[in-house]
Amino acid sequence: MISTWRKRRAGRRAAKEQQQGENGDMELITIPNHFRCPISLDFMKDPVTLSTGITYDRDSIEKWIEAGNHTCPVTNQVFRSLEPIPNHTIRKMIQDWCVDNKSYGIERIPTPRIPVSSTEVSEILSKITMASKREDQVWCRELVAKIKALVKESERDKRCIMGSKAGSVISAAFETFSIAPSFDKNVAVLEEILSALTLLSPIDEEAKCYLGSAASLHCMVWFLKDGDLSARRSAALVLKEAISSNERVIDALAEIEGALEALVKLIKEPICPTATKASLMVIYHMVNSSFPNETIIERFVDMGLVSLLLEILVDAERRICEEALGVLDGLCSSDIGRDKVFNNALSMPVLVKKLLRVSDLATEFSVSIIWKLCKNEQKEEGGGVLIEALQVGAFQKLLLLIQVGCADKTKEKATELLKWLNLHRDRLECIDSMDFKDLKRPF
Incomplete structure (x- = not known):
């Protein structure tokens, strides 16, 4: 027994000395x-x-x-x-x-x-320009695929490519192949270009000009309607970049047959969250432009967009929730959109629920929509919208919103809403809301 113990102790000592020796060598x-x-x-x-x-x-x-x-x-x-x-x-x-x-x-x-150099990128882009001028769709497709591979290789290569104005060159090629007479033969290269452009976001203003042309817009709408799932996703992402609050492009897009229906279809029959967000962002720009087109809003309302957005809002992720609320806010800028939201039973419960639950941006949109719905109700004896808002706990949440802090514009609307709601509190006991029981003040 003692002999075994001594052997174990000697073994541990030898191992320790060997480890110390190795550490010494490392030093x-x-x-x-x-x-x-x-x-x-x-x-x-x-x-x-x-x-x-x-x-x-x-x-x-x-x-x-x-x-x-x-x-x-x-x-x-x-x-x-x-x-x-x-x-x-x-x-x-x-x-x-x-x-x-x-x-x-x-x-x-x-x-x-070895990362790609700016000289190498410039050579490839020059060849893309030559290929598009010759309408050589096979050569152009190979070159664009090479750019895609380099962009995916590393962030360093992506910065180099974007710094070489690749977005503008590839967008110009997209426009060239879009206006070619033999459009059907160019589908493969156009799809490859769209896929590449999704990797080069954000694109510059020059690229937006090429993508905002009538030929480019018609081509992207075609892919939205008749392309495969990958092409529809790419078209939605690139269209989101091209439209970006440009009034001329918005009007041109709205005039293309089937464009609005294709955007709504991407929301109704989602491909992936990225495509849904892109479609919502395009619609957001269309209904929230500086001079919103009543006809565009009316067409979206007739397609059932209001009820579709409210259903999505019930359990949507944060980003989709923000964009859906932004679209609803834009729709409520018109009488027909506001009436449609007003008459939907989900509207007030969903909007009040989103207060202080998703993000500051979602809260701002929710307050704005509720304010627009209630604006014409505060002087009426019935006050249907105001009473419904009280029933679902809007008064408590708006009061808490002012206490925890928000943007000045939102605070003004929330304060005005509280004044309108207070006129009806004696007729109805507010329901206690537990949505914000664990909410902590940011100070």
Whole structure:
């Protein structure tokens, strides 16, 4: 028994001494200074050299340049070029050193993939322009697919591509193939371009001009109506970028046969949350423009959009909830939209429920809609909307909203609503709401 115990103790002592010896060896390993980045002082995993001749780790020097610095951190000289050149010699030396010290637990750094350069991107974009002018849809499709692959490769490549105005070039190609006589033969390349544009968001104003043309809009509506699921999703996302509160594009889109119906269908028969959000955002711009078109709102109302939005709001996620409430708020700007919301039994319960439950933006939209519904009711003897609002606990929530704080415009509407609701409180006992029992003040 004692002998066994002594053997175990001796074994533990030997293992401990061996571990201490290994730790001592590790402490003796020193990383050569020329393997360290002058900025981060860490081991360089992707060494690159700039015009001043100093080598840095790519990630560190790119962050230095992105911060607005155009001088060398070591020599303080102004960079003649901001294009980093891979230092293959140093990288190979670092990898060999890692292999030689593998026994000490040092792993060999992998050979980094060289990111795309602005020159390479410019060459590809130039070829895309040439291919579109020749209406060579096969060549153009291959080039656009190459851009897509580079964008997906890394965020660094995506920044480089977007900085080279890729969105404008590809959008111009989309317009060119949209107005071509043989539209059916160009469906494949147009679909590839739409898919690429979804990865280049946000697009610049020049790209929006190309996408806002009559030919481009007709093409995107065609994909919304007759494309496959992927094409419909891409068309909705790109259309959201193209429309962005542009009155001319909004009017042009509304005049295209089947455009509004296709947008509503994406909400009624959802493909994915992203497509639903994009469709809601397009509709939001159409009903909340500076000079909202009553005809557009009336058409959306006739399609049953009000009841569809209220049903979605019952259990929608935050972003969809915000956008649906924004669309409802726009619809309530017209008499026909307000009447439709007023006559729906779900309206007031859902709107009051969303107060202080989703987000500040959702609360602002909800208050605005309730205010619009109640505005014409405060002087009537019946006060149907006001009484219904009291029944579902609007008074308590609005009072709490003012206490916890909100935007000035929302606060003004909430205060006015409280005055109108207070006129009917003696006729009806408010129902206690438990929706905000755990709500904590932000101060």
